[in-house]
Amino acid sequence: MPHQEDDISHLLPLREPTFFILLSLSEGEKHGYAIIKDVAALSNGKVNLSTGTLYEALARLLDQLLIERVEGRGDAGGDAPELEAHPGRPRKAYRLTPKGGQVVQAEMARLQSLILAAKRRLAGQAGS
Amino acid sequence: MPHQEDDISHLLPLREPTFFILLSLSEGEKHGYAIIKDVAALSNGKVNLSTGTLYEALARLLDQLLIERVEGRGDAGGDAPELEAHPGRPRKAYRLTPKGGQVVQAEMARLQSLILAAKRRLAGQAGS
DNA sequence: CAAATTAAGTCGGTATCCGACATATAGTGA
DNA sequence: TCACTATATGTCGGATACCGACTTAATTTG
Structure with missing residues (x-):
């Protein structure tokens, strides 16, 4: 088992929005706006990330190496035909790093021992 | 069932220290210093509240009516004989209010649906 | 009386969230 | 063509809660 010589525990506990962002990315790579919609669905409409929360969290998570940019799409290829167009600014996709996966697992464990x-x-x- | 005409949802999510404080008081009334020791035990030594966190949280929870002061002990009676002496400043005991109990339950539910x-x-x- | 222990309280710094605002790109219809 | 709408990213200031360091208070014990 590859121990990564970094102590993860100081990153916990995660706040709710941050946990949902990582959880959303654990399914597969996504761009920011897609994360907002996915998190809303994932939480039955209870968690609606503001763009402030989302993009600031993404910057922080990149810095902590819990997520990384997915290169390749966007402006890389010269005239690749499989580049499907879409409205809005150029998308930036993110994926979970192994360290990010560890943090999700550790937060899950914390939550369960809490409960x-x-x-x-x-x-x-007696309750009520 | 007595609905209390107050919407509790804006108080959630609770941060970890706050949740542990309410959880500690759900067992019975305690004074501040005792809460610190109880929370440490309750969390297997993982959560060690600083006094800053604790007393500021108590003030806030009082304000939100989630806890209340327990009167009677401390400096009330003239020369009551059952007043056991103890070192340190006069203790101030707190107890959970019904609303506080509701918040604990609601936070539990949030945590479980999160998991x-x-x-x-x-x-x-696959994990790993 | 000094030191140790128990207990409460204060303060400044920091992290994260949040709403409001700004910017950029592409499609649609008058 | 030009506004409008939807998609998408990004910035900023205010608010909240946590945290460590420090202070104050009261009691016991040597």
């Missing part, structure tokens, strides 16, 4: 501790503590007093 | 969504999303790609 476990809460259930233990809450067991014993 | 559910994450498991759904993560199921399908």
